[in-house]
Amino acid sequence: MSAACPKLRFHDYQPELASFRSAVLQGLARDNKWIPPKFFYDQRGSLLFEAILEQPEYYLPKVERQLLQTHAAEMAELIGPGSVLIEPGSGNCEKVRLLLAALSPAAYVPMDISGDFLFTSAHELGTDFPRLPIYATCLDFTHTMNLPGNVPDGRRVLFFPGSSLGNFEPVEAQHFLLRAGRLVGAGGGLLIGMDRKKDKRVLEAAYNDRAGITADFNLNLLARINQQLDGDFDLDAFAHYACYNELLGRIEMHLTSLKLQLVEVAGQSFQFLAGERIHTENSYKYDPAEFVALAQTAGFRNCRFWTDETGQFGIYYLVFPHD
Numbered sequence: 001m002s003a004a005c006p007k008l009r010f011h012d013y014q015p016e017l018a019s020f021r022s023a024v025l026q027g028l029a030r031d032n033k034w035i036p037p038k039f040f041y042d043q044r045g046s047l048l049f050e051a052i053l054e055q056p057e058y059y060l061p062k063v064e065r066q067l068l069q070t071h072a073a074e075m076a077e078l079i080g081p082g083s084v085l086i087e088p089g090s091g092n093c094e095k096v097r098l099l100l101a102a103l104s105p106a107a108y109v110p111m112d113i114s115g116d117f118l119f120t121s122a123h124e125l126g127t128d129f130p131r132l133p134i135y136a137t138c139l140d141f142t143h144t145m146n147l148p149g150n151v152p153d154g155r156r157v158l159f160f161p162g163s164s165l166g167n168f169e170p171v172e173a174q175h176f177l178l179r180a181g182r183l184v185g186a187g188g189g190l191l192i193g194m195d196r197k198k199d200k201r202v203l204e205a206a207y208n209d210r211a212g213i214t215a216d217f218n219l220n221l222l223a224r225i226n227q228q229l230d231g232d233f234d235l236d237a238f239a240h241y242a243c244y245n246e247l248l249g250r251i252e253m254h255l256t257s258l259k260l261q262l263v264e265v266a267g268q269s270f271q272f273l274a275g276e277r278i279h280t281e282n283s284y285k286y287d288p289a290e291f292v293a294l295a296q297t298a299g300f301r302n303c304r305f306w307t308d309e310t311g312q313f314g315i316y317y318l319v320f321p322h323d
């Protein structure tokens with residue numbers, strides 16, 4: 001706690017470096033090389049993602065912010081006062097501010113894997129909302145979303161903006177929603193922002209911004225491996241590649257090797273052919289009916305849906321019913 005944020009607490013369950021090492025070594029040993037996107041987010045990765053949010057081609061945050069702003073009062077009424085708002089992958093904690101103008105929760109629990117960035121973001125929020133109890137929790141939400149023991153009672157509502165659920169394979173997304181249902185319990189809620197399927201050109205432009213920030217964000221994964229796992233990736237020998245896979249309804253991000261090369265990581269050697277890729281992220285897009293069907297398989301019931309005029313993005317409020 002600090003004088004500026006009397007009600008901020010920080011709980012640190014940051015994953016060990018060993019989990020990063022084993023994911024990278026296993027991922028690079030596969031025929032189709034793959035490193036999960038959660039490893040993008042060291043401090044520099046979080047700052048680069050914040051810069052992506054401001055890119056003109058990246059329509060998602062602008063449309064979502066607009067929807068939150070326009071419908072905050074209705075959302076706040078559905079969530080109700082005195083609730084505990086839990087945000088996995090809270091990033092810079094900016095979107096919740098739009099709700100806080102209309103909502104008086106008993107507590108806010110931002111959760112993120114990027115510890116220092118979470119601490120700074122929660123501190124900035126706590127400075128602006130000094131009466132809001134904040135339980136900032138550094139964790140990997142693919143492993144646990146347990147709340148710290150001192151979080152007050154109150155109806156639990158998961159706030160999951162940014163279409164972050166789209167980073168999961170659909171079956172993993174269903175498992176995440178099942179865990180979310182158990183976390184919020186009977187009568188709890190889920191307010192979730194999901195990107196929609198749309199024109200391939202719009203989607204591909206969003207993940208290939210002209211300023212090259214998404215490319216830097218993607219390549220930063222290799223810089224992180226070099227720094228933390230004693231790697232020797234030559235960042236100039238890899239290129240960012242993002243495309244929309246229409247069949248699977250997902251944006252894919254990859255890093256393409258520009259030549260035949262050997263790379264060392266944590267004492268192990270990996271060969272890359274020219275043109276070979278490391279798959280680093282999927283971002284599944286959902287039509288509203290598809291998303292509602294997915295949430296229903298996890299036990300949620302659809303309550304309310306908001307979208308923009310051109311149908312780019314959707315925000316859903318769902319409840320986890322009593323038996």
Ligand SMILES: C[S@@+](CC[C@H](N)C(=O)[O-])C[C@H]1O[C@@H](n2cnc3c(N)ncnc32)[C@H](O)[C@@H]1O
Nearest residue numbers: 038041089090091112113114140141142161162
């Ligand atoms: C796509 S960004 C979204 C940020 C923010 N919610 C928004 O809408 O702007 C994903 C956020 O989730 C965090 N994150 C990604 N994987 C995570 C994981 N497995 N556990 C906890 N946080 C994670 C990242 O650090 C990042 O802040």
